[in-house]
Amino acid sequence: MNKKWTAREVSLEVLTKVDKEKAYSNLQLNQALKEANLSRVDANFATELIYGTIQHLNTIDWILQPFLKTNKLESWVRSLLRLSVYQLWYLDRVPVHAIVNEAVNLAKKKGHKGIASLVNGVLRNIIRNKDQIRFPTDLNDVKRIALEHSHPDWLVERLIRDYGIEEAEEVCRSNNIAPHTSIRVNPLKITRDEMMEKIKEELGEDTEVLPSPLSEQGIRVKGRGNLALTHWYKDGYFTIQDESSMLVAHVVDPKPGMFVLDAAAAPGGKTTHLAELMQNQGKIIAADLHKHKIKLIEEQQERLDLHIIETLHSDARKIKEQFGQVFDRILLDVPCSGLGVIRRKPDLKWVKAETDIEELTKIQKDILKNVSLLLKPGGILVYSTCTMTTEENQKIVGEFIKQHSDFRLDQQIANVLPKAINEKLDTRQGMIQILPHYFDSDGFFISRILRIK
Structure with missing residues (x-):
């Protein structure tokens, strides 16, 4: 990449790859920033442009649509228009003439005069009509929230079903706020x-x-x-590490000298937290399905000067073939839809489908059933996800408890949670669901399960 690229050129490059190749924005951004050699101010601006455009994608497309004579645009042209509308609509501090001039110059550089003319015409038309652009007033709650806060209809519908209209709207609003x-x-x-x-x-x-x-x-x-x-x-x-994620190891509450399993451990953030809480005494088996991710756990252990973590390349559903009923504590942070981390990965809104959840629940049930066999009587298993769907969370755990009489949810979970959580959430069921707007942190589900015999 040319080292003299501007923040907007980097943004356009990343957004085009995300749109055309369904690439992950965070990975593309990190790579682009390494190559572009931007100043810190420009790197921050590029980051804001990329994430902001993706966060507000369907609202931006709704604004654009009436001003386009064709939908048959090249991916980079569509991305350039989206990037420019994001600035016009959401960034008050950027002068309007600078937005248009930069967009036209980029269009000339990457395309030809015809494309530059199209970009110029569309943007100036939007600017002239900006005061007349209003969201429809006759939308139902799903459509209104989806448009105003830029989320897919299916996700809004699901959030309303699980949490009600007000909470659903708060979740969607907070998903568009950059995390600290x-x-x-x-x-x-x-x-x-x-x-x-x-x-x-x-x-x-x-x-x-x-x-x-x-x-x-x-x-x-x-x-x-x-x-x-x-x-x-x-x-x-x-x-x-996000603060909601930090809670998970505290709920596991491992003690020095214990034998602990982290059954889906990569990249190792929660694993190393367990080791710190154990004061680097005892043993942790950190397993993961993906061989190339095992190295990430080992790198984190070395960086933090820990030595009690032993990595294992294994499918969580098959670990029972290598161990018996030997673990004092088990952490099961299962693969999930990830809808609680949309603030950090806004592309998730647009790449995830409702059908993904059904497939994931089959895997989650299978993992929980098989891994639970490895817990000692009197031991504790923590099942957690970074998502907010009841199918992946409360229903999975509830069904497991009904089918396994030797396990029960731990109503004493409050004792290992901080005051802020206990004041906000009802912990009496032995599980908690954090939504992003509760504490300005990621959406997370955490349950604590006891083996009683």
Whole structure:
């Protein structure tokens, strides 16, 4: 990639690949930023343009549609128009003339005068008519939320069914807000207070550093800079992890000296958290189906100076062939639809289909049934997902408990959860569902299951 590319050129390149090749935006963005050599300000702008355009995709297309004489546009032209409309509609700080001029120049550079003329005409027409563009007032709740907050109809319908209209709209609204960075301090190397002081001193007053309300190891960081590039990260002082995700290991509540299984462990964020809570004493088997991801777990263990994690390449459904009823604790963070992390991966809204959920539930049931055989009587199994569908969460766990009389949900889950969770959520069933707007964190489901005999 040309090192003199602008933020908008990088954005157009990434958005075109996402549209044309169904590539993952976060992976494409990381690669593009490495090659483009943008300043920090331009890299942040490109990131905002890419994620913002994808977040608001169907609203942008609705705005564009009346001003297009044809839908037969090349992918890069469609992406350029979407990128420009995002700026016109959602970014007040960018001058209108700059948006149009940059779009026309990009069209000339990548195409020809005819395309540049089309782009110029469409954008100027939208600008002239902007005050007249209004969402329809006669839409039902599903259609209205889907259009105003840019989500697919099927997902809005499902959220309304499970949580009601108000909660569904809050979920969709929060999914379009850029997440802050959160880190999990490694208590074997540094305290949370010490780490917060170091960040404040080095990154300056522009950076907001706050303790997480969801984890004693968590810190919220709002401001500039990529913390993964710092020497603290490389030296193992912290792990970058969402606060909802941090809760999972706390609910497992492993003790030093225990024998623990993380049955679907890659890339290793929760595995290493378990090891930290065990004070690096005992043993963790970290298994994963994907061989190339095993290395990620091993790299994290080495970076954090941990040594109790033993990796295993295995399908979670077949681990029972290698172990008996031997584990004190089991973490089962199963493959899921991932709808709780849309804030971080906005493409999920558009690439996931409702039919995916049905396929996933079959796998989830199978994994839970087979892995549960490895838990000792008196042991604890935590089933968790980063999604919000009842089919993948409450229904899976409820059905398992009904079919297995030697297991029950742990109503004492409140004892291993922070005050903020206990004040907001009902923990009496032994499971919790976090929605993104509750704590400005990812959507997560966590259940705690006891083996009683």
